[in-house]
Amino acid sequence: MTESRSEWALWEVFIRGKRGLNHVHVGSLHAADAQMALHHARDLYTRRNEGVSIWVVPSAAITASSPDEKDPFFAPSGDKVYRHPTFYEIPSDVPHM
Amino acid sequence: MGQRTAPAPQSAHAPQPAPAPQAEPASEAGLEEHFERTIAAEARVEPRDWMPDGYRKTMIRQIAQHAHSEIIGMQPEGNWITRAPSLRRKAILLAKVQDEAGHGLYLYSAAETLGADRADLTEKLITGRQKYSSIFNYPTLSYTDVGVIGWLVDGAAICNQVPLCRSSYGPYARAMIRICKEESFHQRQGYELLMTMMRGTAAQQAMVQDSVDRWWWPSLMMFGPPDADSPNTAQSMAWKVKRHTNDELRQRFVDMTVPQADALGVSLPDPELRWNTGRGHYDFGAIDWDEFKRVISGGGPCNAQRVARRRSAHEAGAWVREAAAAHARKTTTPYPERIGATGGAPRD
Numbered sequence: 239m240t241e242s243r244s245e246w247a248l249w250e251v252f253i254r255g256k257r258g259l260n261h262v263h264v265g266s267l268h269a270a271d272a273q274m275a276l277h278h279a280r281d282l283y284t285r286r287n288e289g290v291s292i293w294v295v296p297s298a299a300i301t302a303s304s305p306d307e308k309d310p311f312f313a314p315s316g317d318k319v320y321r322h323p324t325f326y327e328i329p330s331d332v333p334h335m
Numbered sequence: 336m337g338q339r340t341a342p343a344p345q346s347a348h349a350p351q352p353a354p355a356p357q358a359e360p361a362s363e364a365g366l367e368e369h370f371e372r373t374i375a376a377e378a379r380v381e382p383r384d385w386m387p388d389g390y391r392k393t394m395i396r397q398i399a400q401h402a403h404s405e406i407i408g409m410q411p412e413g414n415w416i417t418r419a420p421s422l423r424r425k426a427i428l429l430a431k432v433q434d435e436a437g438h439g440l441y442l443y444s445a446a447e448t449l450g451a452d453r454a455d456l457t458e459k460l461i462t463g464r465q466k467y468s469s470i471f472n473y474p475t476l477s478y479t480d481v482g483v484i485g486w487l488v489d490g491a492a493i494c495n496q497v498p499l500c501r502s503s504y505g506p507y508a509r510a511m512i513r514i515c516k517e518e519s520f521h522q523r524q525g526y527e528l529l530m531t532m533m534r535g536t537a538a539q540q541a542m543v544q545d546s547v548d549r550w551w552w553p554s555l556m557m558f559g560p561p562d563a564d565s566p567n568t569a570q571s572m573a574w575k576v577k578r579h580t581n582d583e584l585r586q587r588f589v590d591m592t593v594p595q596a597d598a599l600g601v602s603l604p605d606p607e608l609r610w611n612t613g614r615g616h617y618d619f620g621a622i623d624w625d626e627f628k629r630v631i632s633g634g635g636p637c638n639a640q641r642v643a644r645r646r647s648a649h650e651a652g653a654w655v656r657e658a659a660a661a662h663a664r665k666t667t668t669p670y671p672e673r674i675g676a677t678g679g680a681p682r683d
Contacts, residue, residue: 245656245660246656246659246660248447265441265444265445265506265509265510266444266447266448267440267444268453270656270659270660270662270663271659271662271663271666274659274663281437282437282440282441285430285433285434285437285517286517302383304383
């Protein structure tokens with residue numbers, strides 16, 4: 239009995255809250271196919287007008303980095319303080335900087 | 336259940352084998368220290384972080400029980416949808432019960448990020464191997480029970496759940512934020528229903544009082560056993576899975592509810608309930624913990640009925656799940672075909 243349910247793949251749901259905003263991950267759900275995933279996403283995650291657009295993505299299609307903050311994956315940006323405006327000292331009397 | 340330390344990848348936010356470390360291989364102690372630092376810094380633990388087995392197990396148990404409670408919680412009130420006295424009340428009740436289903440699904444989704452399997456959780460619920468809140472094992476004997484459940488049961492749930500929005504486990508905390516926003520409607524519709532009834536006839540007022548008398552003590556039991564009998568509390572507090580003890584939350588609920596009962600014009604069925612100036616809290620009578628233990632271990636008025644109903648819904652829905660899967664196999668778009676590990680892949 240339960241095998242039939244597990245045949246429904248897991249999908250990740252992303253919602254655009256309103257025009258002008260990015261889609262944001264809100265959670266996941268099970269569905270047999272993409273259309274059903276969209277319908278379930280609408281019923282589950284937008285019962286109170288939380289969105290104007292929904293993306294559903296098969297969870298297995300997502301490639302993720304390791305989230306560990308010490309991960310060397312993120313090291314390249316760690317030592318480049320000169321990418322930030324606060325790295326540069328400008329006299330305070332110089333206007334509009 | 337197979338408590339896996341390295342669960343199969345089934346979600347992008349579920350634990351996956353980390354890429355081969357380029358730095359020095361992390362020792363168990365180093366990982367544990369990093370985990371403890373994350374908790375101490377009030378940062379959230381996210382699904383693919385390393386976490387102690389005990390933490391993972393505790394979170395799965397807590398989230399699953401919570402999800403099951405939402406799903407079983409649809410039944411007592413669902414009982415009144417067809418008999419709600421007006422179209423307005425029917426629409427409200429329907430929306431509320433739909434919310435409970437939604438809350439259950441948010442929570443199952445959070446449990447899955449820890450490597451739990453949805454079908455497995457359902458199986459555990461319908462075979463009685465995982466529990467749900469004791470409160471849903473009481474019957475809804477009259478329509479005013481719908482109002483009292485909204486006011487007291489959802490009120491108690493809110494007391495419990497607001498601090499869980501700061502739970503150390505990220506997906507659970509995020510689900511709780513969403514749930515808490517929606518629960519506020521639940522409590523207010525219940526209280527408004529009761530206010531309406533209290534403006535009615537003496538018989539209607541008596542119905543409200545009868546519901547309050549039956550639900551008050553079970554609502555207090557919702558916070559769980561007293562701190563002295565709650566052996567897991569200390570560890571859960573240390574992990575910031577739990578933010579307040581059972582007794583603290585119960586006291587907070589009593590303090591919040593007494594003035595609401597006064598405003599409504601009902602009495603709470605506890606002769607020992609009175610304001611204690613010294614403590615700055617209401618004192619209340621002893622809770623019947625034998626009843627709590629009886630209900631939680633299967634001896635409540637509706638335990639068998641609730642689980643049987645959930646099981647029959649699951650079994651009666653099997654053909655729908657099978658038909659949808661068969662349809663998907665025929666018409667599916669390229670991506671779902673590639674999801675071998677999590678299902679949806681054609682077998683031929």
